[in-house]
Amino acid sequence: MSRMGRTAGWILSLMLVFGLAAGCADGGNDAERSPEHAEAAGPAGSGSDAGDAAGGEEGEGTLNAGELVYDGEDIKVNQVGYLPDAPKVAVLEGEAKAERFQVVDAETQAVVFEGEVGRAEIDANSGERVRHLDFSALREEGEYEVVVPGAGASRKFRIARNVYYAPFFDALRSYTLGRAGLAIDDPITGLKHEAGHLQDAEARLDIDHPHAPAGTPVDVSGGWYDAGDYGKYVTPGAVTAAQLLLAYELYPEKFTAGQLKFPDGFASDVPGLPDALAEVKVELDWLLKMQRPDGAVYHKVSGLAWPGMIRPEDDTQPRYVFGMTTYGTGMFAGAMALAARVYEPFDAEYAGRLLEAAERAWRFLEAHPEPIVLKSERQDNGSGGYDKNGDQDDRFWAAAELLKTTGDARYAAYIGEKLSHQLQREPVIIGWGSTLALGQFAYATAEAGDPAVKASLRQKLVKAADDIVGRIERDGYRYALSPNEYTWASAKNGMAKAELLLLAHELEPKEAYVHGALDQLHYTLGRNALGTTYLTGSGTEMPDYPHSRMITGTGTYIPGLLVGGPNKFGGDPELDKMLERESPPPAKAYLDSPGSWATNEYAIDYNAPLVFVLTYFAEP
Known part of the structure; x- marks a missing residue:
C-alpha cells in the first residue's frame, strides 16, 4: 500500500475505532507528566535518562485504543x-x-x-x-x-542488501516533518499544515535573567518539535543533534544531497551540503537562538498549558522561554563543538559561529563551577521538565569535544584537574540523562589529549560493549535489556545499546558488536514478544496510534517514528490500568494507543540512536 493510501486507511480506522474524526480530538484536561522521553535511571538502574519528558497528556485517554497488543503469531521475525x-x-x-x-x-x-x-x-x-x-x-x-x-x-x-534503507530514510526524514514554524505540504506522506507557533519569534522570558528582565521578547523560532507535544527543549535537542552528527562523522558516505526529498521550501542553500546536515542545521540554528549573551543556555520553549490534540497552527497560546541550566549549557557546548568540525568543510563561516558559541558556553561553565538550575514554579505547567541531577558528565562531554575540535591542551588539563572522576566512570547509554559516553568517545578518538587517558577510555567503552554482548546472549529474544530496564523508552534504550556496540566497534572491531547491534534492530523491527515493530510505517504489525498531536491533529500517519515501547512501571492512566488488569511480563507491557504516552509516544531523542544504527547498516 502506498503511504498516501495507508494514511487514508488509517484515518478511516481511527474514525471507526474511536468514533470521532481524526484531528477533532478534545485535548483538554492535560495532567502533569511522569518521566517520559527518558532512558530512566530511576527504576531501570541502567544509567540512563531520568526526569520528566515533554508533552502533557490527557488524563482520560479520549482515543481509547488502550488494549494490550495481541500476540497472535508464534514465529517472530524482523518484519523488515x-x-x-x-x-x-x-x-x-x-x-x-x-x-x-x-x-x-x-x-x-x-x-x-x-x-x-x-x-x-x-x-x-x-x-x-x-x-x-x-x-x-x-x-x-x-x-x-x-x-x-x-x-x-x-x-x-x-x-536484501538494501533492506534497511527504507526505515533509515523514514527515521531520518521524520525530523524534516517535525520542523517548527514552517508550513508543509509533503507529497510523500501527505502531511499538510500551515506554519505553527509563529509566536516563537517573540516568545517572552519567563523569569529575570542577567541581561534582560522577565517579559522581554526573544526570537526562538525554528527548530524541531520535540515529541508528541509542541515543546522545544535544549537538552534532547543538543543530544539528538550530536548523535546525528556523529553518525555523519563516522559514516559520511551514507549521506548525500537530495537524499531526503525535501518538500518545497525546505532545501538548504549551501552548495553540496548533504540533506542530513541541512536538517540538523535547523536544530542547531534554533539552539544558537537559545544562548544568552553570557554563554549560558535557556532550557526550553513552550506555552503555559498543554495544547490539545490539535494542529500546530491551532496552538496559538503565548509561548515562553523557560529557565536555564548548567547541564543544558554543557550539552549545548558539546553539540556545538562537534558540529563545528562537521560543518567546516561545507561552510567555514558557520562552523566558526558554532565553535564560538561552544567556547562562550564553556567560559560560562568555567566561571560557574557549581550546578545551576533556574526554574520557575509555573515552568512545567504546559511542557516536560527534562530535569536532571548534576552536570559533571555534560561538562566532561563539552571539554572532550572542544579538545577534539580545537586540539587545545587546556581542555585536557581541565579534565585532568577538575573532572578526573569522570574518567573513572563506566559508560552508560547515550541520552540527555547521561552524555558521559559521548565525552568518552570524543576524548578516546581525539588527536590531542593524554595517551594514557585515551587508552583507558577506549578500554572502558570496549568492556561496556562486551557486557552488552553478554546480556544479549542470555536473552531469549537476544535483546540487551534486563527485566527492570523495560521502562520509559525501552525501545530507544535497546537502540542506544546498539549504538554503544558500534562505537566500540570503531575502537576495536569485533564481529560480535556488529551482530549484537543487528539483534537490537531485529527486536525493534518485530522479533520481539509482541510481534510488532516499534517504528511507525515499518513491518506488517506496527504502531498504528502513536501519541502525537501532529498525527492526530492533522489526521496524517507519519512513518519513521520510534515509539517508547514496553514499560513495566506504568506512567499514564491507560497503561496503569492495563498493568493492574493484565499483569503482563515486562516485554509485553505496551499499548498501541494515543492515550499511552508512557509506551507509544515518539521523541526526537528516541530516533537518534535508531538513525545512528540504521546509518551503519543501510545501503540505498
Missing part, C-alpha cells in the same frame, strides 16, 4: 528483513513440538531452506518458552516466510 551475509534468526514461542522448520518463498511457497529448531529456553522478560530458528545460511535475496509445523507461518520479510 535481514542482510544477505548477516546472521538470520527467527524466534518460535509456545509449545509447538516440531523439530524442523522451513523458509519458503512468500509468493510461490517453494521451500528454499530447511533447518533444525533450536533447544527450548524460558525467556524471563516475556515469560515465554522460546526456541531459535537459524537460517543464516540462506543468502539469496527475496521475500520469505518461516514455517513451523503446528505453529503456522511468520510474517513476511525480505532478505
Whole structure:
C-alpha cells in the first residue's frame, strides 16, 4: 500500500475505532507528566535518562485504543528483513513440538531452506518458552516466510542488501516533518499544515535573567518539535543533534544531497551540503537562538498549558522561554563543538559561529563551577521538565569535544584537574540523562589529549560493549535489556545499546558488536514478544496510534517514528490500568494507543540512536 493510501486507511480506522474524526480530538484536561522521553535511571538502574519528558497528556485517554497488543503469531521475525551475509534468526514461542522448520518463498511457497529448531529456553522478560530458528545460511535475496509445523507461518520479510534503507530514510526524514514554524505540504506522506507557533519569534522570558528582565521578547523560532507535544527543549535537542552528527562523522558516505526529498521550501542553500546536515542545521540554528549573551543556555520553549490534540497552527497560546541550566549549557557546548568540525568543510563561516558559541558556553561553565538550575514554579505547567541531577558528565562531554575540535591542551588539563572522576566512570547509554559516553568517545578518538587517558577510555567503552554482548546472549529474544530496564523508552534504550556496540566497534572491531547491534534492530523491527515493530510505517504489525498531536491533529500517519515501547512501571492512566488488569511480563507491557504516552509516544531523542544504527547498516 502506498503511504498516501495507508494514511487514508488509517484515518478511516481511527474514525471507526474511536468514533470521532481524526484531528477533532478534545485535548483538554492535560495532567502533569511522569518521566517520559527518558532512558530512566530511576527504576531501570541502567544509567540512563531520568526526569520528566515533554508533552502533557490527557488524563482520560479520549482515543481509547488502550488494549494490550495481541500476540497472535508464534514465529517472530524482523518484519523488515535481514542482510544477505548477516546472521538470520527467527524466534518460535509456545509449545509447538516440531523439530524442523522451513523458509519458503512468500509468493510461490517453494521451500528454499530447511533447518533444525533450536533447544527450548524460558525467556524471563516475556515469560515465554522460546526456541531459535537459524537460517543464516540462506543468502539469496527475496521475500520469505518461516514455517513451523503446528505453529503456522511468520510474517513476511525480505532478505536484501538494501533492506534497511527504507526505515533509515523514514527515521531520518521524520525530523524534516517535525520542523517548527514552517508550513508543509509533503507529497510523500501527505502531511499538510500551515506554519505553527509563529509566536516563537517573540516568545517572552519567563523569569529575570542577567541581561534582560522577565517579559522581554526573544526570537526562538525554528527548530524541531520535540515529541508528541509542541515543546522545544535544549537538552534532547543538543543530544539528538550530536548523535546525528556523529553518525555523519563516522559514516559520511551514507549521506548525500537530495537524499531526503525535501518538500518545497525546505532545501538548504549551501552548495553540496548533504540533506542530513541541512536538517540538523535547523536544530542547531534554533539552539544558537537559545544562548544568552553570557554563554549560558535557556532550557526550553513552550506555552503555559498543554495544547490539545490539535494542529500546530491551532496552538496559538503565548509561548515562553523557560529557565536555564548548567547541564543544558554543557550539552549545548558539546553539540556545538562537534558540529563545528562537521560543518567546516561545507561552510567555514558557520562552523566558526558554532565553535564560538561552544567556547562562550564553556567560559560560562568555567566561571560557574557549581550546578545551576533556574526554574520557575509555573515552568512545567504546559511542557516536560527534562530535569536532571548534576552536570559533571555534560561538562566532561563539552571539554572532550572542544579538545577534539580545537586540539587545545587546556581542555585536557581541565579534565585532568577538575573532572578526573569522570574518567573513572563506566559508560552508560547515550541520552540527555547521561552524555558521559559521548565525552568518552570524543576524548578516546581525539588527536590531542593524554595517551594514557585515551587508552583507558577506549578500554572502558570496549568492556561496556562486551557486557552488552553478554546480556544479549542470555536473552531469549537476544535483546540487551534486563527485566527492570523495560521502562520509559525501552525501545530507544535497546537502540542506544546498539549504538554503544558500534562505537566500540570503531575502537576495536569485533564481529560480535556488529551482530549484537543487528539483534537490537531485529527486536525493534518485530522479533520481539509482541510481534510488532516499534517504528511507525515499518513491518506488517506496527504502531498504528502513536501519541502525537501532529498525527492526530492533522489526521496524517507519519512513518519513521520510534515509539517508547514496553514499560513495566506504568506512567499514564491507560497503561496503569492495563498493568493492574493484565499483569503482563515486562516485554509485553505496551499499548498501541494515543492515550499511552508512557509506551507509544515518539521523541526526537528516541530516533537518534535508531538513525545512528540504521546509518551503519543501510545501503540505498
